[in-house]
Amino acid sequence: MKAAVIHRFGKADVFQYEDVQQPGAGAGELIVRVGACGINRYDLYLRMGAVFTDLAFPHVMGADVAGTVAAVGESVSEWHEGDRVIVTPGYPIDPADWTVMPENQAPSFEVTGTHTWGGNAEYIRVPARFVIRDNTGLPPEEVAAMPLVLMTAVHAVETLGQVRAGNHVLVQAGASGSGQACVQVAKLLGARVATTVGSIDKMETASSAGAELVINYKEQNFAETVLDWTDGVGVDVVIDNVGGSVFEDNLRALRLGGTFVNFGLVGGMKATLNIRDLFFRQHHLVGSFMGSLAEWKRGMGWLAEGKIKACVDRTFPLSDISEAHRYIESRAVRGKVVLIP
Numbered sequence: 128m129k130a131a132v133i134h135r136f137g138k139a140d141v142f143q144y145e146d147v148q149q150p151g152a153g154a155g156e157l158i159v160r161v162g163a164c165g166i167n168r169y170d171l172y173l174r175m176g177a178v179f180t181d182l183a184f185p186h187v188m189g190a191d192v193a194g195t196v197a198a199v200g201e202s203v204s205e206w207h208e209g210d211r212v213i214v215t216p217g218y219p220i221d222p223a224d225w226t227v228m229p230e231n232q233a234p235s236f237e238v239t240g241t242h243t244w245g246g247n248a249e250y251i252r253v254p255a256r257f258v259i260r261d262n263t264g265l266p267p268e269e270v271a272a273m274p275l276v277l278m279t280a281v282h283a284v285e286t287l288g289q290v291r292a293g294n295h296v297l298v299q300a301g302a303s304g305s306g307q308a309c310v311q312v313a314k315l316l317g318a319r320v321a322t323t324v325g326s327i328d329k330m331e332t333a334s335s336a337g338a339e340l341v342i343n344y345k346e347q348n349f350a351e352t353v354l355d356w357t358d359g360v361g362v363d364v365v366i367d368n369v370g371g372s373v374f375e376d377n378l379r380a381l382r383l384g385g386t387f388v389n390f391g392l393v394g395g396m397k398a399t400l401n402i403r404d405l406f407f408r409q410h411h412l413v414g415s416f417m418g419s420l421a422e423w424k425r426g427m428g429w430l431a432e433g434k435i436k437a438c439v440d441r442t443f444p445l446s447d448i449s450e451a452h453r454y455i456e457s458r459a460v461r462g463k464v465v466l467i468p
């Protein structure tokens with residue numbers, strides 16, 4: 128089969144589009160023919176060697192797969208060739224962890240395509256228990272745009288942020304893949320959502336995702352704008368995928384007793400926390416990584432019901448994966464970039 132392979136860590140040009148051995152289905156496994164595979168910012172970090180240094184090369188990454196069952200391994204009875212499926216974007220890779228709940232707290236839980244081969248290929252091998260039926264009726268590129276960001280958004284916004292109807296919520300980077308998913312989930316839960324963007328041309332994208340207030344942070348200080356919007360009180364919840372560069376202003380925009388949920392670091396890994404403000408202002412600071420299978424299914428159910436819209440910016444042929452990674456690095460992306468094998 129054809130695959131986008133890396134033989135070492137490197138820049139976007141490190142991919143080689145080449146022939147590799149097609150995987151066979153072992154007991155309890157499926158082979159899925161990849162219809163489309165979404166790219167996440169995580170893939171860029173993984174490709175650079177910034178997440179793990181112990182990948183076995185050659186490696187094929189890619190977490191977000193929509194496709195059809197091509198082969199069924201022994202002892203799998205619920206799936207058949209031709210079934211449309213979506214692969215779980217993260218699961219415990221050690222079967223010994225399959226009883227740990229929630230799954231994203233299992234020791235071997237990881238993003239799909241990290242230490243196992245992912246979906247940047249014509250076929251992917253996956254444990255049958257970690258796929259769901261694709262009953263969305265959407266084209267594969269739309270489905271493949273959403274698994275990882277929806278798993279993340281449901282966990283961060285609903286479970287950890289405990290966003291409720293009427294809450295004021297600030298979501299960072301509202302035109303990004305994860306940002307748009309979080310804006311949509313917060314809005315679906317009945318919240319009033321403010322978000323940030325770094326350019327005028329991203330404002331429309333963020334407001335179509337459901338944000339009531341879209342702040343171009345190049346022109347306005349977002350914390351002050353959010354404080355004005357909430358009559359000086361601050362938001363109930365901040366959902367942050369940017370990290371260091373906005374940390375202090377995020378807490379400034381958060382109300383007394385509010386909850387701050389972080390799951391990203393595009394704007395830097397380090398931040399300064401004023402301990403005095405932390406306890407005086409009684410903030411809850413929460414870290415979020417991916418989500419459980421149940422949270423993921425809930426998000427994908429909303430996609431199937433049309434309550435959440437897929438946010439595809441562009442598709443690229445799998446053979447142009449280097450260009451697709453460079454496009455994401457350019458920061459011009461609005462939503463998701465998806466590869467078609």
Ligand SMILES: NC(=O)c1ccc[n+]([C@@H]2O[C@H](COP(=O)([O-])OP(=O)(O)OC[C@H]3O[C@@H](n4cnc5c(N)ncnc54)[C@H](OP(=O)(O)O)[C@@H]3O)[C@@H](O)[C@H]2O)c1
Nearest residue numbers: 168279300303304305324325368390391392393394416417
């Ligand atoms: N922990 C988890 O479970 C999880 C899940 C999904 C994503 N993430 C993390 O969340 C972050 C965003 O992911 P994503 O896939 O949504 O990314 P993305 O679609 O590539 O968007 C990132 C956006 O962040 C904004 N940004 C702000 N400061 C930036 C900077 N210094 N450099 C680059 N971009 C900057 C940019 O929007 P503007 O131009 O509008 O500022 C950019 O478009 C990443 O750190 C990713 O690893 C974590």
